[in-house]
Amino acid sequence: MLDASEGYITEDGRKIGGVVMEMKNITLRFGGVVAIKDISFDIREGEIRAIIGPNGAGKSSMLNVISGFYVPQEGEVWFHGQKRPPMRPYEVARQGIARTFQNIALFEGMSVLDNVMTGRLNYMQAGLFAQAIWRGKAEREETENREAVEKIIDFLEIQHIRKTPVSRLPYGLKKRVELARALAAEPKLLLLDEPMAGMNVEEKEDMSRFILDVNDEFGTTIALIEHDMGVVMDLSDRVVVMDYGKKIGDGTPDEVRNNQEVIDAYLGVAHD
């Protein structure tokens, strides 16, 4: 179905490019527990790639491997055609990978604007002293970066809470602010860890629309983990299905939906 280098055209007519990231035979262990067992898959430029599976399947661990937070015992991570050595998180961020968290990890006491500004850290070079007196480079940098941040605030329609402390926001909006912060880093690859967890139907619809818009408008490659099957099937171009640390399915939503192993994993099978 897929040509290794050429990419493909999605059902709605979007062009998906070559491989951005490739996971080769990844195995991750915590002591005796095998969280991920010999998994391989790739993420292509411009696509929305989902990783799904029942609880404890190893989805979040997989995302942490992609983000460089976990270093797998076996296997290789290839990013933009190069094998990636073990890295610190900030080095990963500089490579153009940004993420959101399953349990919101925002600075609760800070305003939405300040939170999103932290996403621009990689674009600011002025030293501590220059920042403190806010002269010259520091001032120029802040103005430039503020503009970039305002574009994202406008894009995600959170102007009305710009100055509100994050702690005062409802859950659904906090999730959106987190997405804003990740976008502020202008990532090439955006990782979303359960972006719809705990949301009501309306919030889910909003979030789905924003994810599609981000992909469409900025061409950002997105890898996401999600529980809500309906959302995943609607959003993603290709889906990896995991169960007990193994890959049991990989393909378009339709292919995955009809995969017997996937159905068994989700609905359970009688063991006799």
Next chain:
Amino acid sequence: MGRRDILAQSQSGAGGFQSLPALLHRNATQFGDAPAYREKELGIWQCWTWAETAAEVRAMALGFLELGVEKGDHIAVIGRNRPAHYWSMVAAQMVGAVPVPLYQDSVAEEMAYVMEHCGAKYVVCGDQEQVDKVIEIQEKVHQVKHILYTDKRGMRKYDHSQMNALHDIMAEGRAGHQRLDAELDRRIAAITYEDTCVMLYTSGTTGKPKGVVLSNRNVIESAKNSAEFDKLTRNEDILSYLPMAWVGDFIFSIGQAYWCGFCVNCPESADTMMTDLREIGPTYFFAPPRVFEMQLTNVMIRMEDASKLKKRMFDYFMAHAKKVGGRILDGKPVGFGDRLKYALGNILVYGPLKDTLGYSRFRVGYTAGEAIGPEIFDFYRSLGINLKQLYGQTEATVFITVQPDGEVRADTVGVPAPDVEIRIDEKGEIHYRSPGVFVEYYKNPESTASTKDAEGWVATGDAGFIEEGSGHLRIIDRAKDVGKMADGSMFAPKYVENKLKFYPDILEAVLFGNGKDRCVAFINIDLTAIGNWAERNNIAYASYQDLASHPRVLENITRHVEEVNKSVAADAMLSGCQVHRFVVLHKELDADDGEITRTRKVRRGFVEDKYADIIAALYDGSDKVSTVTEVTYEDGRKGSIKATLTICDAKVQPVTQHKVAAE
């Protein structure tokens, strides 16, 4: 009076300025550096001077020529209040086309009717949402030649053979100016005072919307008269947030703004309106009663949550303001001690409150569109906010009567505006004649003839009378809504509804009882106010419907209704209108369902038909009623909600034996 004011007024009599493009040219040459438009974008107020505005509008007009817009074409404008949308209307006038602003929250079906009726070949859309609607409509009407849009977001993948960003059209216009300049100048010069300035669709509480054609004369004369009446100057700042399709917004944000040369400020989005209001601090402001009600509700909710000390201070000074605030504002004699106390209150309470509301620079403002509850009105006046009432219509280019400074009362709508004549016919219906009287209803000569007579008198459809002594007009109700109870006493629903709506808990009320022996009512709770109350009282609820049927909510509402009954009973003429029984509805009356108009007026007849089963239950004495209601979602899909409603009884006061003499 400063030099600037004289400037604006020295050209009165419309000497030479017979169109908005002509006024734009005047403003750009006489005070080109003054701010004309501001819009909050990317968190910053972006500003355009009159000179810049003139250049932008011209570029847009050239772009329209490039597209092939002909004289007399209609250009629909659908979007929120943004400078580019205002400019597109003036640019349309420049090329001899007729701008038709439409309500942006209309569902596609409603929009289709209006689009087909006006035959718009070009459409300026705010964003993707509006473009989608126009494309959907296009499948039926096949008339739109070209769609223009302002916000490029999400538009990349559309077929652009008949679609462009407005911005790109302006660039094309600029590039082709040498070729097109002469033609544009010829078209601008050809505009006459009698040419159509704009076409506005009335939302209409009955029947299909009608296209009201207003000429340049209508708009400019009305703007001039009203600006002189309130001594508006170039230095005003207004916030434009009301629907662009509403005649009020057209007159305030375009008519008066171009005539006086003041600055129009556009909020960042609908959600930020309150913050933006505070940042701009308009000097001239207008809002339907709903906005003032909402603000007052918010203030009261927040005061409930405030500390004891603050709450007591607020209550104390508000009581004082209620006593003397309005009189001070009207320039009436007030004792020195009271003035001193009011000044102290201004420092401690009124000033900070006005600042929070965004009214610290408020010089003059109007509430219009619907009658405002006297208590709400007095609240703002007592704070020293010069809020006034006016009475108007789309067909009158807004102004029929206005309250002059110093003669402001809650129960009248003022004296005839300059150059307006008023007469009351034998049935009590108000008629008027003025330079603002509309040209015609578009493609509807029958309605034009039945509304406007040969001498130019227009029937308003409202019943009212001129008060003896003061000469002020008092509106009773819509002429067709005023009725008689079975015993012959007067039935004026709005009067009671407004009293009910003053309670922060009640969002909307509809009274029935015409021809019956007693009155019953529908009530919509205000989710913000009651939700807050529920939170403070540890009352859990799952949905609007759940909260609306909560026994303790019903208890509170019953208390409000009984208080209103007491107050209604005090008015001998209307004491028959007390509410005997009522239900709290399980859904909010909504414009998408056709129950209220886009300007939030209740469509009484429609509501009466739709909920006939509930009304029947109100009259037949049953204590519960089960009903299924069809609802329309924002995207036009339909669904239904089932509910069993509890019918509540309210105590009524004995009716005073005073019947209106039969006419």
